[in-house]
Amino acid sequence: MSEAAAIPLDARAPVGMVGGGQLARMTYQAGIALGLTLPVLAEHPDDSAALSGAATSIGSPGSLEALRAFARECQVLTFDHELVPPAHLAALEAEGVVLRPGARAMRFAQDKAHQREVLGALGIPVPFNRRVASVDELAMFGDELGWPCVVKAITGGYDGRGVWIFDDPRQASELFASGREFLAEAFVPIDREIAVLVARRPGGETVLYPAVETVQVDGMFRESVAPAPMANDLRVQVGELAQRIAEATDATGILAIEFFLAEGRVVLNEVATRPHNSGHYTIEGAVTSQFENHLRAVLDWPLGETWLYAPAVVTVNVVGVSETDPRANLRKALAVPGVHVHLYGKGPRPGRKLGHVTALGDDPGEARERAVRAARLITGEETGGLP
């Protein structure tokens, strides 16, 4: 038998990723162990994944020509973000390009109205919502339901950009002048936010990760604690809902599903059909990282186990507070015992996700304390002597 038989005789890469952000960078890193070279389609040569050493094509995900050219180099395409026009995805599929997740699944992540409509109709609990196109329509919604109200851009929002909370409909007048489409939804009195990752193969086989608690600041993910502290019946319910959602979307790869726990109930917030910030803890904290399981699922390979290596796994984002290069303070952070630092190679800017830190431990409070300290040493919010 020829030794080359294990590798498909195809000059194309087994899988390529559209988008060159930190998710592509970490997926590329996971691919190395599996003998994969993950080409990426990045917009700029200094995108996070382009700087990782991944074979990079430069092109916009908004350009069908760029997508087509990239698709010719890969057997399967997957995504680091959902900001690819749905019409382009449909066109690629019609031309025979294998997309995982496919266009239909991607729509759940691209269109919050579609997501709520389809999953709500299946009996998944979603916040009460309605499309609104004017201050008057928002006023009617809020007067019916009570204030404050949440308004969300139906497409294109991420990291809380595209989510607003209003006490008065007049505060939204500029939004409605923008020409974007919006959804109004009930303000949920959130006790905790929870996220669950599912990895799903094309045939429907899934593995489920433990639910994590997530903390958002101004709508942007800041930290996760695994496992989420929550009652067992809710944990079971969240797992069942996640499985049903994964099936309903027919997605392949990682799905990250965000829930609210409010007044003893579980409510779906949103679904992403890709690796997610709430799953970065899996790199060191779980048997198989979300990035590796994304690749395995997308390639229809056996999925890896998802259990945790420690009683508590905490991940804290490194978010820029100044123009200070995060590498300048790296050594201070590395002196904190047992922390795993990931820097994304991105230029520093206040409010920008520059990296993350994960700490494993016996106690979530203690692990969090170390992760927070390391993250704050990197940003310069805390100073420590140089070791």
Ligand SMILES: Nc1ncnc2c1ncn2[C@@H]1O[C@H](COP(=O)(O)OP(=O)(O)O)[C@@H](O)[C@H]1O
């Ligand atoms: N209906 C709601 N009630 C209360 N808070 C909400 C509601 N929807 C969103 N939020 C808050 O805003 C954050 C971002 O909203 P989300 O829809 O997840 O947007 P994004 O796509 O930017 O992550 C949530 O994590 C939550 O903290």
Ligand SMILES: [Mg+2]
């Ligand atoms: Mg979200």
